[in-house]
Amino acid sequence: MPSGREHLASFALEVAASPLNWFGDYYAIAYPDAKLDNVALPDFAQGAMENLGCVTYRETLLLLDPETSTPLERIDVAETVAHELAHMWFGDLVTMRWWNGIWLNEAFATFMSYLCVDALHPEWRVWESFLRNRANAFEVDALESTRTIEYPVYSPHDASGMFDTLTYTKGGAVLRMLEQWLGPDRFRDGIRRYLTAHAYANTETHDLWDALEEETGEPVRRAMDAWIFQKGYPAITVRRDGDVLRFSQRRFVPSDPGDRTTWPVPLLVRQVTDDADRVDTLLIEADGGELPLAAPDALVVANAGGASFVRVFYDDDLRERLLARALDDLTAVERQCLVDDTWASVVAGDASVNVFLDLVEGFSQETELPVWQAIVTGLSWCDRFVEGDPRERFRDAIRDLVRPAFERLGWDAREGDSEFDRELRGELIRALGILGDDPEIQAQARESEGQSRSGEPVEPPVAAAAVDVVATVGGPDEYEEFMARALDADTPQEQERYRSALPRFRDPGLMARTLEATLGTIRPQDAAFVLAHSLASRDLGPQAWAFVTSRWETVIERIPASNAIALPAGARMLTRPLEVDEVQSFFAEHDIPQNHQMLLQFLERQRVFAALRARAEAELRVRFAG
Ligand SMILES: [Zn+2]
DSSP: OOOTOOOGGGHHHHHHHHHHHHHHHHHOOSSSSSSEEEEEEOOSSSSOOOTTTTTEEEGTOOOOTOOOOOOHHHHHHHHHHHHHHHHBTTTTTTEEEGGGHHHHHHHHHHHHHHHHHHHGGGGGOOOHHEEEEEEHHHHTTTTOOOSSSSOOOOOHHHHTTTTTTTIIHHHHHHHHHHHHHHHHHHHHHHHHHHHHHHEEEEOOOHHHHHHHHHHOOHHHHHHHHHHHHSOOOOOEEEEEEEEEEEEEEEEESSSTTTTOOOOEEEEEEEEOOOOEEEEEEEETTBBBBBESSSSSSEEEEEEEESSSEEEEEOOHHHHHHHHHHHHHHHHHHHHHHHHHHHHHHHHTTOOOOOHHHHHHHHHTTOOOOOHHHHHHHOOOHHTTTTHHHHHHHHHHHHHHHHHHHHHHHSSOTTTOOOHHHHHHHHHHHIIIIIIIIOHHHHHHHHHHHHHHHOOOOOOOOHHHHHHHHHHHOHHHHHHHHHHHHHHHHHHHHHHHHHHHHHGGGGHHHHHHHHHTTTTTTTTTHHHHHHHHHHTTTTHHHHHHHHHHOOOOOOOOHHSGGGGGTTEEEEEOOOOOOHHHHHHHHHHHHHHOOGGGGHHHHHHHHHHHHHHHHHHHHHHHHHHHHH
């Protein structure tokens, strides 16, 4: 690590020691080397790299100050370290034969890191954060341009195309589904069998399925092949037929109406009745499945715990029961899935944006972070599609919805706050201060940000949220301070907060300075992400687009090749008709060959959200007409 930052290393040292022992126990194989160094590098294109005995990281993912970091920043470090250490066995001790198997390497390390961190720190509730991140993989995998998780690799570009959300997140989610279906102990025993049989050797994906199948006797290879070698994922529809629940499946958003893809779908079905709360394990086949209804008025949760990689839609009767009892009887994960599935049906054009807004209106008593994150995702898109007076009334509605939840928490940390409560406080400050344009929140955010900048202790998630809110309403004076911190702050996390807030300033002159800095003072490893945030700016995105396209050669030369895909990732947020035309035709001429399929996906996502805008603008204008 760079000298002078030694005091930031103690947290990582602490979070690295326990996983090493935990993995040794889980795998039942001791760590396969004599020493292990973790090294922070000041300019590093990747997140981290699992060299045996010497793992390298970008600074934000290894160095932090426990006093000033937020719970999620700490979890990021712990999860990254655990991911790299999981690779010491799965990836280093046993290595994939060829690049087609890289998905399993990465998906498995992703899955194992959450399993490990959850075991060591159950209070962090990391599986819930994982399921929240999964929303991104769901979005990509609903596209026509999605891909199968595994595919043949012939060229270096085929290999670099593997490093995406489908590999890490869908892959990790599919393994979580498998583990929940087989049961954690049987799954672990199968992993031990696999690692022992293939130590210091190379494997194909099937070797893992075969080991799990030998261990459990379940049809693992058949079930998993469908998820690994077919694109997309199913929507499960549940309906009540007398005293039976009937399950059917179809691909979620088939681009071709004749698409008949089906999956063997492992599903945990929960039924809550007056005197019982039971969970049944099913495998839904191509022709569907069924289960006795536990009681006429049972509450049915078809993806209990949310572990299956599916969306769920209910008939009207079952859905009404769920909505009526959501806050009392559903877990936070299950409510998050309900909100996310509803938003997905709006994006897909299956439901009006009003269905989503009606649903979330019932959530002002909601207390859980992942549910609010799902709500805010949908509301942030709506905010892009509404202008003028209706936008003012939309902001009123945001304040009405979010205020009660924020007032329960207040500005200051309370005795007994969970890590999620602490993060939620920041999330709601952003929602009110930015989406709700709430002047009281903005004034208090200025105060908190000023205190934090002058070294006074401020609750870290409040300090982090205040940076975002102040940038949104700030002018040239704040900008000078923010830029100075973006280039040099006390910790990598603070530096990142200020750097990623720069594109939030609403003055075009300040945006111009931020854009220029990506070719100057901002480090190459960070430049693509600042540009992506700038492209995603609700109002100044077109200015960033003009900059990026006019300086394309210079930008591409400066940023690491593996980060170039961040540019279309940001540009996909430009959804006004002329912007869409420009972005689509520019990238038709300017390929990103190392991530070609991801480029096609971002372009399709832009078209999907442009189509959503075309439908939602009129609906929102009417809803918020006053
Ligand atoms: Zn990895």
